[in-house]
Amino acid sequence: MKKIFLILLYSFSFFGLHANRNDLTIIFEKGNKAYEKEAYTQAIFLYESILQKGYENAALHYNLGNAYFRSNNYGKAILNYERSLRLNPSDKTAQMNLQIVNAKTTDKMEEIPPFLVNKWWLSFIKAFSLNTWALISLGSLLIFCLVLGYFLLSQNYTKKRMAFYTSLCIAFLFIFSIVCSGKAYSIRFADNQAIVMDAFVQAKSSPAENGTDKFVLHEGSKIIIEENLNNWAKIKLPDGNIGWIPESSFEII
Amino acid sequence: MKRYCFYLFILLFLPLVPLKAQDAPILQASAPKVVSTGSSFQVVYTANGEIQGLQAPAFGSVGFNLIMGPNYNTEFYMSMNANGQLQQSRSISVSFFLVPTAEGVFTIPAASCKINGQTVKSNPLTIKVEKGKAPASQMPQTTQAPNSPRSAEAPAPTELNDQTIFLRVVPSKTKALKGEQIILTYKLYTQVQVPRYQVTKLPSNKGFWLEELDKAGGKAKQYEETLNGRRYTVGEVRHVAIFPQETGVLKIDPLEMDVLANIEVRGQRGSNPFSDFFDDPFFDDFFNNSGFRSMQTVKKTLRSNSILIQVDPLPENAGTNFTGAVGTFSLKSSVDKDKLKANEAITYKMVFSGRGNLMHIDVPAVHFSPEFEVFEPKTTLNLQPSDGGISGTKTFEWVLIPKSKGNYTIPAAQYSYFDINQKKYVNLSTQEHTIVVEKGLPGSGYSSNNKQKVEVLNKDIDYIKSHAERWTPTRKTFFLSFGFWLTAILICLFSAVAIFVLWKLRESSKDVLSMRLKKAAKMAKKRLRKAEKFLQEQNIDAFYEETSQALWGYFSDKLRIEKSKLSIEEIQENLLKNSISENTLRQTTEMLNTCEYARFAPGKTTQGMNDFYKTCIETIVNIENELK
Numbered sequence: 001m002k003k004i005f006l007i008l009l010y011s012f013s014f015f016g017l018h019a020n021r022n023d024l025t026i027i028f029e030k031g032n033k034a035y036e037k038e039a040y041t042q043a044i045f046l047y048e049s050i051l052q053k054g055y056e057n058a059a060l061h062y063n064l065g066n067a068y069f070r071s072n073n074y075g076k077a078i079l080n081y082e083r084s085l086r087l088n089p090s091d092k093t094a095q096m097n098l099q100i101v102n103a104k105t106t107d108k109m110e111e112i113p114p115f116l117v118n119k120w121w122l123s124f125i126k127a128f129s130l131n132t133w134a135l136i137s138l139g140s141l142l143i144f145c146l147v148l149g150y151f152l153l154s155q156n157y158t159k160k161r162m163a164f165y166t167s168l169c170i171a172f173l174f175i176f177s178i179v180c181s182g183k184a185y186s187i188r189f190a191d192n193q194a195i196v197m198d199a200f201v202q203a204k205s206s207p208a209e210n211g212t213d214k215f216v217l218h219e220g221s222k223i224i225i226e227e228n229l230n231n232w233a234k235i236k237l238p239d240g241n242i243g244w245i246p247e248s249s250f251e252i253i
Numbered sequence: 254m255k256r257y258c259f260y261l262f263i264l265l266f267l268p269l270v271p272l273k274a275q276d277a278p279i280l281q282a283s284a285p286k287v288v289s290t291g292s293s294f295q296v297v298y299t300a301n302g303e304i305q306g307l308q309a310p311a312f313g314s315v316g317f318n319l320i321m322g323p324n325y326n327t328e329f330y331m332s333m334n335a336n337g338q339l340q341q342s343r344s345i346s347v348s349f350f351l352v353p354t355a356e357g358v359f360t361i362p363a364a365s366c367k368i369n370g371q372t373v374k375s376n377p378l379t380i381k382v383e384k385g386k387a388p389a390s391q392m393p394q395t396t397q398a399p400n401s402p403r404s405a406e407a408p409a410p411t412e413l414n415d416q417t418i419f420l421r422v423v424p425s426k427t428k429a430l431k432g433e434q435i436i437l438t439y440k441l442y443t444q445v446q447v448p449r450y451q452v453t454k455l456p457s458n459k460g461f462w463l464e465e466l467d468k469a470g471g472k473a474k475q476y477e478e479t480l481n482g483r484r485y486t487v488g489e490v491r492h493v494a495i496f497p498q499e500t501g502v503l504k505i506d507p508l509e510m511d512v513l514a515n516i517e518v519r520g521q522r523g524s525n526p527f528s529d530f531f532d533d534p535f536f537d538d539f540f541n542n543s544g545f546r547s548m549q550t551v552k553k554t555l556r557s558n559s560i561l562i563q564v565d566p567l568p569e570n571a572g573t574n575f576t577g578a579v580g581t582f583s584l585k586s587s588v589d590k591d592k593l594k595a596n597e598a599i600t601y602k603m604v605f606s607g608r609g610n611l612m613h614i615d616v617p618a619v620h621f622s623p624e625f626e627v628f629e630p631k632t633t634l635n636l637q638p639s640d641g642g643i644s645g646t647k648t649f650e651w652v653l654i655p656k657s658k659g660n661y662t663i664p665a666a667q668y669s670y671f672d673i674n675q676k677k678y679v680n681l682s683t684q685e686h687t688i689v690v691e692k693g694l695p696g697s698g699y700s701s702n703n704k705q706k707v708e709v710l711n712k713d714i715d716y717i718k719s720h721a722e723r724w725t726p727t728r729k730t731f732f733l734s735f736g737f738w739l740t741a742i743l744i745c746l747f748s749a750v751a752i753f754v755l756w757k758l759r760e761s762s763k764d765v766l767s768m769r770l771k772k773a774a775k776m777a778k779k780r781l782r783k784a785e786k787f788l789q790e791q792n793i794d795a796f797y798e799e800t801s802q803a804l805w806g807y808f809s810d811k812l813r814i815e816k817s818k819l820s821i822e823e824i825q826e827n828l829l830k831n832s833i834s835e836n837t838l839r840q841t842t843e844m845l846n847t848c849e850y851a852r853f854a855p856g857k858t859t860q861g862m863n864d865f866y867k868t869c870i871e872t873i874v875n876i877e878n879e880l881k
Binding site: 021024025028029032035050051054055056057058059060062063066067069093096097100101103130131133134135137138141142145146148149152153181184185188189 | 712713714715716717718719720721722723724725726727728730731732733737740741744745747748751752755756759
């Protein structure tokens with residue numbers, strides 16, 4: 001019984017019932033003040049302290065990215081812009097800032113453009129945040145139930161037929177929004193994308209120090225991790241090159 | 254014979270020589286100040302005119318043995334003056350080769366001669382003689398014939414060694430500031446004829462910027478020089494200007510050079526048939542001295558000495574716009590026109606001129622108006638190498654296109670350099686230029702549209718967000734969380750319950766309705782039981798009579814009105830008060846009217862009777878249902 005109560009409390013924590021949220025906002029605003037005064041190291045410290053408390057939001061990652069950019073730490077800046085976009089994929093300012101930092105990094109990655117349909121699909125998913133998608137799913141479920149009830153209880157034949165088709169449409173909308181939420185969820189929590197943090201790292205042909213050097217990656221490059229083995233990660237570049245780099249040299253978005 | 258040829262040579266050239274008869278005739282005696290016993294040295298009397306009747310001092314009486322001389326020598330100098338005219342000058346010298354006989358300090362008295370008819374006396378010479386090692390190689394080539402033409406220049410060597418031919422590098426200074434120009438002169442000292450030479454290895458110029466000063470195909474400057482008591486023909490084979498780029502002691506590596514030298518080979522018996530006959534020291538000398546000597550070309554590799562140069566850093570107080578230019582420079586700026594129409598091009602020029610490391614002058618920062626389309630400046634470097642070093646001009650040319658009309662100013666640009674003469678940083682500044690731009694013709698120039706896009710001057714990141722959004726625990730989300738599932742299940746559950754309850758409620762209300770209908774129908778049938786009996790008997794009159802009685806009785810009971818007071822209008826009024834539906838009201842009125850009419854009207858059918866009975870039942874059921 002106590003367990004169920006705890007689970008309930010935990011589940012409702014998503015609706016902002018925690019008392020320390022105001023404290024977080026105060027720290028956040030302190031960080032903004034420090035940023036205004038160009039005390040970027042202090043701003044970074046304050047923003048990071050919020051993350052250490054276990055809370056985040058898109059604006060926090062965005063501001064942290066800005067502070068890192070101003071202290072010329074481009075790897076961390078890219079990481080935080082990417083994280084900000086994970087939380088709020090349609091944020092135009094974060095997208096633009098990310099583009100500007102990417103232009104400053106050494107490695108120019110030629111990403112293979114995805115199929116047009118796929119691109120549309122992804123940009124459609126990214127038009128809403130994951131929370132919005134979840135709310136759309138629940139909302140459509142609720143409307144579906146209402147329309148279904150009307151269909152079941154109505155005695156007028158025409159109204160019954162209308163309600164039937166409407167409920168079909170809404171059922172479709174519900175399934176579609178669940179699929180979109182699932183996709184958005186997999187994008188949001190994809191743990192195979194990482195940003196190189198070291199100034200440069202040599203990718204080896206095998207997960208060992210004495211492996212042959214295959215290519216050199218520089219700070220801020222986005223990589224895809226395929227496999228992990230003994231503190232080494234097998235990475236794939238957008239152009240298809242594969243190599244092993246130590247796990248300490250990058251951070252997962 | 255050969256000597257006469259030599260004099261003839263001089264005579265031929267005499268008219269060309271501008272006679273310096275007006276100049277005071279001078280007879281200059283020169284000799285090394287310190288010599289060592291056993292080694293020969295040279296005493297040279299140089300005059301600026303024809304020497305006639307030289308009375309040499311008695312060398313023997315002052316402690317020297319005359320071993321050769323007098324040797325006459327005339328040198329012509331060709332040089333270019335500042336106006337570009339060729340100038341000729343000459344000097345005539347008479348030399349004696351002497352060997353000291355004892356150690357000590359000796360004075361050679363003055364010699365006298367007639368120059369251009371005037372009697373001139375030279376200066377006396379004081380020479381200190383030290384005990385010397387007197388190595389054999391330093392012995393003069395006394396075997397040489399005195400009447401050989403070569404003997405007039407130097408003792409002709411028969412072998413190549415480090416004394417007869419060598420390469421030296423002479424820097425213009427050994428202490429310099431970073432970026433300061435130093436001129437290196439590579440001198441080839443030779444006592445033999447060198448028909449060809451070739452540089453085989455250039456020194457690495459680590460820490461230096463190197464600029465060749467010799468023009469391609471130019472001829473090496475030649476002159477004679479006496480060094481350590483020996484006369485050499487000196488060829489300045491290479492000039493370079495170097496600009497130190499680092500501070501500290503920098504080493505200039507040696508230059509390697511291959512030379513082809515003609516040397517005289519004597520006593521080559523195989524090649525000289527006379528030698529076989531006169532195989533005797535006397536004849537040997539005779540033939541050799543009489544010119545029976547063969548020339549041989551020998552290749553030798555020479556290395557110059559390496560030198561060290563102390564490079565000091567420039568003073569600390571350099572301005573922000575100092576980029577490393579050292580020397581003496583001036584700066585000028587110009588525009589090709591100061592009035593033009595929009596979208597026409599204008600050229601802005603900046604010229605640096607002077608001496609020093611012009612190649613290290615960078616493009617000065619000029620802040621043009623953003624209304625100008627500015628193209629990358631064209632850089633022209635014009636270096637004029639000369640023996641004095643690198644000088645020349647460096648020009649930067651900008652093409653500017655004003656996009657709209659107005660008065661614009663090209664501000665003065667600043668450039669600072671280190672002045673090597675004043676030993677301090679000097680700030681150069683261009684002048685300001687004012688440009689009047691008139692409205693351009695539509696369609697002219699590179700842009701016909703006056704509307705402009707807002708130009709992005711600099712790309713920078715957007716500012717931070719001040720609004721704190723909702724805080725969520727890291728790496729947690731609502732979707733698929735317990736709350737999400739709970740909400741979904743609750744929606745489904747509540748909907749199901751609500752639908753079930755509503756359905757059940759409606760079902761029960763449906764039952765009540767049918768019960769009442771059944772009751773009403775039962776009651777109506779009871780009232781019309783007698784009428785039904787007459788209907789079955791086909792007793793039409795009795796049926797209508799009975800039906801009328803039953804209906805009036807029903808309404809009387811139902812509306813609680815006395816039978817005597819009852820009329821159709823009264824019934825209608827009362828039913829309306831009880832909010833009966835219009836349909837039922839109409840049905841009731843029709844039923845009552847039909848009943849009254851049928852009682853008295855003829856031509857009634859059994860069919861009509863049956864229908865009327867059904868109508869009555871239905872109407873009563875409706876009234877029962879609606880009145881409650």
